[in-house]
Amino acid sequence: MIHESKYPDLKIPQVGIYQYVTSNPNNIPDDKIIYLDGITGKSHTFGEFKHESKKFAAGLQNKLEFKCGEVLAIFSPNQVDYPIVLLGAIAAGGKVTTANPKYKATELSHQLIDSGASVLIVHPEFLVTAIEASREAKFPTSRILLFGDKEIESYKPYRSILIGEREIEPVSYSPEEAKITTAYLPYSSGTTGKQKGVEITHTNIAVNLTQLISSDRKLGPHSRIMGILPFFHIYALTAILHAPLIHGATVVVLSSFSIKTFCESIQTYKINHIYAVPPIILRLINDPLVQQFDLSSVNLVISAAAPLSDELEKEFYKMFKIPIFQAFGLTETSPLLHHSDTTKNAVPGSIGVLAPNLKAKILSEDGRELGYNEPGELWVHGPNVMKGYFNNKEATDAVFDKDGFFNTGDIAFVDEQGIRCY
Template sequence: MIFKSKYPDINVPQVGIYHYVTSNPNKISDDKTVYIDGITGKGYTYGEVKYESKKFAAGLQDKLGFKRGDVLAICSPNQIDYPIVLLGTIAAGGKVTTADPKYKASELSYQLTNSGASVLIVHPEYIETGIEASIEAKIPISRVLLFGDKEIKGYKPYRSILIGNRKIVPISYTPEEAKITTAYLPYSSGTTGKQKGIELTHSNITANLAQLINANCNLGPHSIIMGILPLYHVYSLTCILNGTLIHGATLIILPSFNVETFGESIQKYKINHIYAVPPIILQLVNNPVIHNYDLSSVKMIVTGAAPLSDELAKKWFEMFKIPTLQAYGLTETSPVLNYPDTINLNNAFPGSIGPLLPNVKAKLLSEDGLELGYNELGDLWGYLNNKEATAAVFDKDGFFNTGDIASVDEQGILYC
């Protein structure tokens, strides 16, 4: 059988990402701070994000001849200018491929070459990897730029080259263009094999953001979000970086996870909404240092990327009385398919990952390909420059094979 969302269908926004995330449905002021570096305290207001990203876009066009459809790569841990580079590239009509900064040079070079990247913005800490990879990918030194404000080995900060006085009018898209125009190119191994570029269109991302807005995610201008998950991952790109803007929230950006910084940031900024992964919860449960901090501002933690065991969720709740809820998705699905009802916390079911988002349909198949019904366990049913891998994960009805084992109960709650 086909399982449908309990939520009514929604109208998917028919615009590009930049216009959607800056549409400001909550009417926040341009003076509101939306991104804060949790270590240094440096921040960007909503108005500054728009202004700086449009100047970055102009610099790409004027100084590097960057054209609509060109690809820019970001290789960096989380840091305060990440949103400016990402959104500026989108405003210029480009595509962004986001790379794990811990990649070896050969891995980064493969992504640069496979994605067709012509510009690389790299964090100074990883400049050696960036240099080697860019040489292998034949990206000239003039198109390899740094975060920060220091020149290193002849490689210049992007601000010294790209940020001038001109700002552009962001590229706009017709509804049809938004559906077919690639915006983000994150890389994933999928269910098997070598890393593959996932072509996510403007509509893929705007649709997922609109689905979350309509699925009781309980985010808005009141929300202060923990930005600890890596922004190169689509989970963070969609839910955290872009989600902050469309909800009018505030994001505290941290470069990496450690218990002390995690606790200090919650206590200092009164963070109330946290996206995490199960290994973070496990570290917090096992490290007594976390008890040194006031976590009372936190209303909930939403986990994803891997299953959260009932035992770990219960242990965390017993320690801090903060509920942990699970979302589910994949890079290929932009990413979220299911999201917990965070308004009605009592409706959360142990081991569940919540109902399907609006407009989402799913089916379960047995090992021999038969469609399954409620409470039956079965398989929960595209890549750049890899048609064979793309064809292998879609069935004749257009359903994507996640590779995960799941069941669905009569309330439409997914267990995975």
């Protein structure tokens, strides 16, 4: 039995990521702040982002002879220049692989080698690890540049090398090219095995942004979003780095989580929309320090990356009177797959509604299609599902069937209200 989304299909964007996020359907003025550092107050307006990212792209091409299809790696915690580097590389026709800043040198080295990265942009705090990884990967030190404005041991800030006066016209893609051209290479272990590069195309991201924005129409230029989730992860990459460029919200960027800084930022900047994970919800419930801050500006929390128990969700609402809706997805689905029903009569926390343009089926271990209330493996099909695992045909073939359905590896069942994951 094939289960389809209850929502009508959305029109699939016919352009590359950069063109899509700068298309400005909501008439955002160029002086609107999109990214704001919650600690230093440094910011980038919509106009500054466009100019800086196109200058970064020009610098890549002129100074480093960066070609279409080359891979740029980012090794950094959250910070306000991250989207300029990320989307500047996309504007130059490149791919971007985002690395977890907590990686050890051997893990970073594996990702650099496996992705074929030719440029590495590093946060100064993690330069030592990056240098060690670059030695293991035989990565040229001349192609390692820093965030920030200080030179460290002959490693130079990217701004001093790449940012000049010239801007490029961002590389564009036909609809067919956008469907097959890889933009991002985040790394995931998938359902099993070692870390693999997940080929996310321009269309995958553009479609998932459309799905994401359609599921939460409350977001707009009035919104202030908490930017605490790690930018290297597909969840934040889509919802926090890309989506605000379309709906015009302001992201308050924090590089690391502490209850004090988190709550101070909500109180200071009147944050009203939070993307979170269950451990953050748990800390907010259990830490008495939270009670010293005014969190009344928050009107919605979206929890994802892991299931949130009914008990925690009810306890959170009891304490703060803030609804939590849950979303479910994977790196391989760019990431949104299904989410709580956000219609007027929905119950917060009830996971289950497939995003638009998606189909799903539940299969038994022996490959039989199951009906209602029969638990089995969840398989999905849609335009936000990855192209495949990078340079790994065996792993790719193992997760797709002959009809193009992707095996999520999750156990789920379908009832009258939607999909329920265990």
